[in-house]
Amino acid sequence: MNRLIKISILLVFAVAICLTSGKVFNIEIGTKSAEKITELGDSTACFAEIVENFSYYEYTADNDCYLLYDKSEKMVGKALFSMPYCADIKGYAGNVPLVILLSPDNKVQKVHLLDNNETPSFLDRVVAKGFLESWNGLSTDEAKAKVVDAVTGATYSSSAISKSVRIRLETYAGSATTAAETENMGNLVGFIASMVFLLF
Numbered sequence: 001m002n003r004l005i006k007i008s009i010l011l012v013f014a015v016a017i018c019l020t021s022g023k024v025f026n027i028e029i030g031t032k033s034a035e036k037i038t039e040l041g042d043s044t045a046c047f048a049e050i051v052e053n054f055s056y057y058e059y060t061a062d063n064d065c066y067l068l069y070d071k072s073e074k075m076v077g078k079a080l081f082s083m084p085y086c087a088d089i090k091g092y093a094g095n096v097p098l099v100i101l102l103s104p105d106n107k108v109q110k111v112h113l114l115d116n117n118e119t120p121s122f123l124d125r126v127v128a129k130g131f132l133e134s135w136n137g138l139s140t141d142e143a144k145a146k147v148v149d150a151v152t153g154a155t156y157s158s159s160a161i162s163k164s165v166r167i168r169l170e171t172y173a174g175s176a177t178t179a180a181e182t183e184n185m186g187n188l189v190g191f192i193a194s195m196v197f198l199l200f
């Protein structure tokens with residue numbers, strides 16, 4: 001009888017963990033805090049351009065994402081670099097690397113072009129047509145699915161940008177889901193193992 005009560009308690013805890021997505025008393029099990037990075041390198045220098053009152057960032061390796069914070073220490077966005085995920089996508093003169101800025105709730109805020117070898121007049125057409133704003137305000141799922149017509153006179157460049165946005169958002173969504181599922185499963189297994197050890 002005593003063993004049946006212990007098993008029942010264990011099952012109740014396991015169900016509670018599953019229903020709260022790996023959280024107990026509003027504290028996530030097994031999470032690590034990321035390091036605040038204030039110095040900007042060559043690849044991260046664009047953060048100061050794309051985020052007003054930028055202060056620092058934290059890097060999350062699970063989904064290759066940069067969490068961006070303002071001077072009030074509020075997370076204001078997430079930055080996703082297209083490279084190396086889009087290394088095989090070429091514009092007119094090679095790769096067109098970019099950064100996608102997402103809001104904290106995963107809506108596209110901005111697509112920002114990085115240094116590239118495209119003809120400046122082609123990219124001027126892309127910018128003038130508002131092509132880079134085509135995804136603004138869309139969720140990552142909506143942005144991945146959106147078909148954006150290429151800009152006349154800059155077809156290769158605009159097509160490369162469009163493909164890069166789609167591919168990078170697909171890899172972000174896939175890795176975010178996989179990382180979350182793996183972490184939740186690890187949390188649950190660890191918790192159940194701890195409970196079994198304590199109860200028996």
